[in-house]
Amino acid sequence: MSAEPALRISHLSLGLRGGDRRLLMDDLSLEVGEAETVCLVGESGSGKSLTALATMGLLPSAVDVRGGAISVAGDSVLDASRKRIRDMRASRMGMIFQEPMTALNPVVTIGAQIDEVLRIHTSKSARQRKGDVLEVLESVNMPDPRGAYDAYPHQLSGGQRQRAMIAMALVLKPRLLIADEPTTALDVTTQRQILSLIRDLQTRFRMGVLFITHDMGVVADIADRVVVLRHGKTVEQGEVMQILRTPAADYTRELLQAVPSLVPRAATTEDAAGPALKVSGLCKTYGASGLFSKRQKVVAAADVDFEVRPGRTLGIVGESGSGKSTVARCVMRLLKPDAGKVVVGDVDIADQPESALRDVRRRVQLVFQDPYRSLNPRLPVGESVTEGLTNYGMARQEALERARDLMQRVGLPGDSLGRYPHEFSGGQRQRIAIARALSLSPSVIVADEAVSALDVVIQKQVLDLLRDLQREMGIALLFITHDLRVAAQVCDDILVMKSGRVVEFGAPADVLQSPAHAYTRELIEAAPGRNWDFARFAPVQAAGALSDARG
Amino acid sequence: MLNYLAVRIGYAIPVAALVGLMIFLLVRLTPGDPAAILVGENATLADIEAVRQSLGLDQPLLTQLVHWVGNLMHGDIGTSIISQIPVSKLIAQRVDPSLSLTLITFVMTTLLAIPLGVLAAWQHGRFADRAIMVFSIIGFSVPVFVLGYVLIKIFAIDLRLLPVQGYKPITDGFGPFINRMILPALTLTLAFTALIARMTRTSMLSVLDEDYIRTARAKGAGESSVLFRHALRNAFIPIITILGNSFALLIGGVVVTETVFNLPGIGRLTVEAILARDYPVIQGVVLMMSFIYLGINLLIDLAYAFIDPRIRY
Numbered sequence: 001m002s003a004e005p006a007l008r009i010s011h012l013s014l015g016l017r018g019g020d021r022r023l024l025m026d027d028l029s030l031e032v033g034e035a036e037t038v039c040l041v042g043e044s045g046s047g048k049s050l051t052a053l054a055t056m057g058l059l060p061s062a063v064d065v066r067g068g069a070i071s072v073a074g075d076s077v078l079d080a081s082r083k084r085i086r087d088m089r090a091s092r093m094g095m096i097f098q099e100p101m102t103a104l105n106p107v108v109t110i111g112a113q114i115d116e117v118l119r120i121h122t123s124k125s126a127r128q129r130k131g132d133v134l135e136v137l138e139s140v141n142m143p144d145p146r147g148a149y150d151a152y153p154h155q156l157s158g159g160q161r162q163r164a165m166i167a168m169a170l171v172l173k174p175r176l177l178i179a180d181e182p183t184t185a186l187d188v189t190t191q192r193q194i195l196s197l198i199r200d201l202q203t204r205f206r207m208g209v210l211f212i213t214h215d216m217g218v219v220a221d222i223a224d225r226v227v228v229l230r231h232g233k234t235v236e237q238g239e240v241m242q243i244l245r246t247p248a249a250d251y252t253r254e255l256l257q258a259v260p261s262l263v264p265r266a267a268t269t270e271d272a273a274g275p276a277l278k279v280s281g282l283c284k285t286y287g288a289s290g291l292f293s294k295r296q297k298v299v300a301a302a303d304v305d306f307e308v309r310p311g312r313t314l315g316i317v318g319e320s321g322s323g324k325s326t327v328a329r330c331v332m333r334l335l336k337p338d339a340g341k342v343v344v345g346d347v348d349i350a351d352q353p354e355s356a357l358r359d360v361r362r363r364v365q366l367v368f369q370d371p372y373r374s375l376n377p378r379l380p381v382g383e384s385v386t387e388g389l390t391n392y393g394m395a396r397q398e399a400l401e402r403a404r405d406l407m408q409r410v411g412l413p414g415d416s417l418g419r420y421p422h423e424f425s426g427g428q429r430q431r432i433a434i435a436r437a438l439s440l441s442p443s444v445i446v447a448d449e450a451v452s453a454l455d456v457v458i459q460k461q462v463l464d465l466l467r468d469l470q471r472e473m474g475i476a477l478l479f480i481t482h483d484l485r486v487a488a489q490v491c492d493d494i495l496v497m498k499s500g501r502v503v504e505f506g507a508p509a510d511v512l513q514s515p516a517h518a519y520t521r522e523l524i525e526a527a528p529g530r531n532w533d534f535a536r537f538a539p540v541q542a543a544g545a546l547s548d549a550r551g
Numbered sequence: 552m553l554n555y556l557a558v559r560i561g562y563a564i565p566v567a568a569l570v571g572l573m574i575f576l577l578v579r580l581t582p583g584d585p586a587a588i589l590v591g592e593n594a595t596l597a598d599i600e601a602v603r604q605s606l607g608l609d610q611p612l613l614t615q616l617v618h619w620v621g622n623l624m625h626g627d628i629g630t631s632i633i634s635q636i637p638v639s640k641l642i643a644q645r646v647d648p649s650l651s652l653t654l655i656t657f658v659m660t661t662l663l664a665i666p667l668g669v670l671a672a673w674q675h676g677r678f679a680d681r682a683i684m685v686f687s688i689i690g691f692s693v694p695v696f697v698l699g700y701v702l703i704k705i706f707a708i709d710l711r712l713l714p715v716q717g718y719k720p721i722t723d724g725f726g727p728f729i730n731r732m733i734l735p736a737l738t739l740t741l742a743f744t745a746l747i748a749r750m751t752r753t754s755m756l757s758v759l760d761e762d763y764i765r766t767a768r769a770k771g772a773g774e775s776s777v778l779f780r781h782a783l784r785n786a787f788i789p790i791i792t793i794l795g796n797s798f799a800l801l802i803g804g805v806v807v808t809e810t811v812f813n814l815p816g817i818g819r820l821t822v823e824a825i826l827a828r829d830y831p832v833i834q835g836v837v838l839m840m841s842f843i844y845l846g847i848n849l850l851i852d853l854a855y856a857f858i859d860p861r862i863r864y
Contacts, residue, residue: 056768058765089771097762099762104766105767107860120770152860152861
C-alpha cells in the first residue's frame with residue numbers, strides 16, 4: 001500500500017456561486033489514514049455533507065471550490081477531468097448515504113445495482129461479476145445473498161438496504177469509504193449492527209473511513225479521530241479520547257453536554273390528580289383480507305394499557321414496527337381501535353362515531369416528527385397556529401392575539417406570525433408546531449418522534465421547552481420515540497413496545513438499571529455511546545468499557 | 552401478476568356498462584329527432600310518427616335499452632338509421648385512416664418528445680431547456696387547424712412537395728399513402744410533442760433530485776446512464792399515462808385535423824352521425840371509443856407494473 005493517506009484535504013474552501021457568494025466551508029484541513037476512522041461532527045449547515053460531496057466530485061452546481069486541494073490515496077480530485085473523476089468514484093472512494101431507501105434505485109434489483117459498478121469499472125464477464133456481487137453481499141452479512149440479488153429495494157428491511165449500499169460502495173474495495181450519517185435513519189439495534197459491520201470491513205480491507213454524524217454517541221463508539229465543524233469552520237480536531245475528555249472549544253462542550261445520556265433524570269413527585277389519558281386493553285390489527293388478495297395480518301397493538309396524569313410524561317419506546325405510532329394514532333382517534341378503551345378526561349373516544357369526536361379532538365393535540373413537512377409551506381405560520389382556534393369558533397383577531405402570546409411562550413418573536421415556514425430553522429419550526437399544539441389548551445399532547453429530526457443541541461432546547469410548558473400548563477405528554485436515551489431524559493414513566501406488545505413498564509431508573517425483558521436489555525446495549533457520560537467528560541463506569549463496543 | 556390483471560379487468564366491466572348506459576341516455580336527451588331529419592322538410596306529423604315507429608323510437612326508453620343491450624350481446628351494434636348500413640361496417644370503413652394517423656403520430660411523438668424532455672431536464676435552466684420550453688408553449692397554443700393550414704400552404708401549395716389533402720389506403724402503395732399522411736401526422740405530432748415533452752421534463756426534473764441519482768453518480772456512472780437507465784425509468788409513470796391517453800385521443804378525437812386534411816376517419820364519422828341524430832351510429836362509435844379507452848388504460852396499468860416492481864401485487 002502506498003504511504004499516501006486514504007484522504008487528504010488541505011485548506012479547502014467552498015462557497016455559494018453568484019448572489020451573496022457566501023462562504024460555506026472555510027479552510028478545512030484533515031487527513032484520514034489507512035484503516036482509520038475520522039468522524040466529521042457538526043450540526044446541519046456545518047458543511048460536513050458538502051465536504052463529502054466535494055471529495056466525491058459531486059458538489060451541487062450552486063457551490064464552487066474557492067481554494068484548497070483534496071486527494072484520495074494520492075490522486076487529486078478537484079483538478080481531475082470528468083472522466084477521471086468518474087473512474088475514481090467507487091474504485092478509489094465509495095460513499096454511503098443516510099437514507100438507504102431513497103439512495104437505492106427503486107425499480108432496479110439489488111444485484112443489478114451492484115453489478116452496474118462492476119460493469120462501469122471492470123471488464124469482467126457476466127458470470128465473474130455475479131460471483132463478485134454475491135461475494136460482497138456475503139461479506140456485508142446480507143442474509144440470503146442470492147435472494148437479495150434478485151430483490152428490489154422495497155422488499156428488504158432498512159438494515160438490509162444499508163447493507164446493500166455498503167456492498168455497492170465496497171465491491172471494488174476502495175481506499176476510502178465516505179459514510180454520510182449512514183445509521184441516522186435506522187433503528188438503534190440495526191444501527192449497532194451496521195456500525196460494527198463498517199468497523200469490521202474497515203479492518204479487513206484496511207480502508208480509511210470518513211464518517212459524518214451529528215451523534216456524539218456514535219462518535220464515542222467508532223471514531224479514532226474527530227473533526228468538529230460549525231458554520232463551515234473547524235472548531236477543533238483531535239484524537240477521540242482527547243475530544244471526549246478534554247474538549248478545548250466551548251462549542252464542543254456544548255455538543256457533548258447536549259447528548260442525552262442513559263442515566264435517567266431525577267424522578268418527579270406524583271401528582272394526585274386523576275389521569276388525563278387512560279388507555280386500557282387497546283388492540284389494533286392491520287391487514288384484513290381484501291376482495292382479491294389475502295394479506296398477512298399484522299398485530300400492531302395487543303392489549304396495551306397505560307395512563308398519563310396531568311403534568312407527567314409517558315414515553316413509548318420501540319423500533320419501527322413495534323406499534324408505538326399505531327398506539328399514538330389510536331389515542332388521537334386517527335385510527336379506530338379494534339378493541340379497548342381510550343379515555344380522555346372522562347370520555348371514552350375509542351368507540352365514538354366521528355361526529356361526536358369534534359369536541360374531544362381539541363383536548364388531544366399532536367406534534368409531528370418532521371417540522372419541514374408538518375407546516376403548510378404556502379401558509380404564513382400565523383394561519384397554521386390560529387387555524388385550530390378559528391375552527392372552534394374564536395374570532396380571528398382574538399385568535400391572532402393568542403397566537404402572538406404563544407409564539408413568545410415558545411421562544412419566538414411575536415411578529416413571526418406573518419412569516420412563512422421556510423424562513424425558520426428546523427428547531428424554530430418545531431417550536432411553531434408546539435405553539436400550534438398548545439393553541440387549543442389541550443389536556444394531552446402526543447409528541448411522535450418530535451425531536452428526532454433535530455440536531456442534538458436544538459433537540460435539548462426543544463425538549464427543555466416542552467417540559468417547561470408541560471409543567472406550567474399541566475399537560476399530560478405522550479412521548480413516542482425510538483431513542484431510549486431521549487426517553488431517559490424526558491419521561492416519568494417508560495413503556496417499551498415490541499411487535500405490538502408492551503414488554504416493559506416502569507420508572508426510567510428501574511427500566512434502565514434493571515430491565516426485566518431481554519429486548520429492553522438489547523435496546524440499552526445498542527444505544528450508541530452508552531458507556532460514556534458526555535456531560536461529565538468521563539466513562540460511565542470503569543475505564544475500558546468502550547473497548548467491547550469497538551470490537 | 553395474474554391477480555393484478557384480473558382485478559384491473561374486474562374494474563373495467565362495470566365502467567364499460569356505465570358508459571354504455573350513459574351514451575344511450577345522452578343520445579336520447581339531445582334535442583332533435585332522427586325521424587324528422589330522415590323524412591325531410593315537407594313531411595307530415597303522421598309520416599314522422601310512422602318512421603319513428605318503424606325505427607322503434609316510439610317504444611319506452613327501457614324497452615329500447617333492453618333491445619339495444621340484447622343486440623349488443625349478440626354482437627350486433629346496430630344499423631345506421633340514415634344510410635341503413637350496419638354500424639360495424641361503417642366503423643370498419645373509417646377506422647383505417649384514423650388508425651394509420653394515430654400510429655404514425657404516436658411513434659413520431661414518442662421518438663421526439665421523450666428525448667426533448669430528457670434533454671430539457673438535463674440542461675435545466677440553460678439554453679436548450681428554454682428553447683424546448685418556448686417550442687412547447689408555441690406547439691401547445693397554436694390551434695391544430697392553423698398549424699395544418701400553414702403546413703399545407705408551405706409544403707403542398709408553395710413547395711408542391713406533397714398533396715394538399717385526401718387519403719389513400721396503404722394497399723394502393725406505400726408512397727401515395729405516406730405522402731398524404733405526412734402533413735396531418737406532423738400537425739398532430741407538433742401539438743402532442745409539446746405536451747409530452749413538457750410532461751417528460753417535469754417528471755425527469757423531480758426524479759433527478761432523488762438520492763438514487765446521486766448514488767448512481769457516486770458509482771461512476773456516465774451521464775447518459777444516469778439519465779436513461781436510472782432517471783427515465785423512474786420518471787416513466789406519468790409519461791406513459793399521458794402517452795396512453797394521447798393514443799386514445801388520437802384515434803377518436805382528431806375531428807379538426809381530419810377535416811382540414813379531408814381524411815375520412817372516425818372523428819368525422821362521429822360528427823356526421825351527431826348532426827344527423829343517427830342514434831345507432833353515435834352509440835356504436837362512442838361505445839367502441841370507450842372500449843378503446845378501457846383497453847388502453849388496462850395496458851397503462853400493466854405497463855406501470857412492468858416499470859415499477861412496487862406496483863406488482
